Amino acid sequence: MSKIAVLDPVSAGSGEVLPLPPRLDSVKGKSIGVRVHWTRFDAFAQRVEEVLREKYGAAKTLHIEGRGISVQPKRAAEWNQWMAGSDAAIVGLAA
Numbered sequence: 001m002s003k004i005a006v007l008d009p010v011s012a013g014s015g016e017v018l019p020l021p022p023r024l025d026s027v028k029g030k031s032i033g034v035r036v037h038w039t040r041f042d043a044f045a046q047r048v049e050e051v052l053r054e055k056y057g058a059a060k061t062l063h064i065e066g067r068g069i070s071v072q073p074k075r076a077a078e079w080n081q082w083m084a085g086s087d088a089a090i091v092g093l094a095a
Helices: 041-054 073-084
Strands: 031-036 060-065 088-090
Touching (some): 031 073, 041 060
Parallel strands (some): 031 060, 031 088
């Protein structure tokens, strides 16, 4: 009888623990990065960007699509610019 090997797809990670950055007191006047990764998340992200600017006074929102530098190294410059220009970021939501 044949056997099937089942592999665990979960990475152990780097083991590096980094502290969270300080929480913003307000988004007023700040640049907020918004990452879009999932199908149709762009429609939600667009509305969030509008609310951040109109209701909460964010100076601007910076929109980027994709999964990040680790899986898109050819776009590293774009990702670095997005990160450098963002005071805070929304990178996704869990359901």
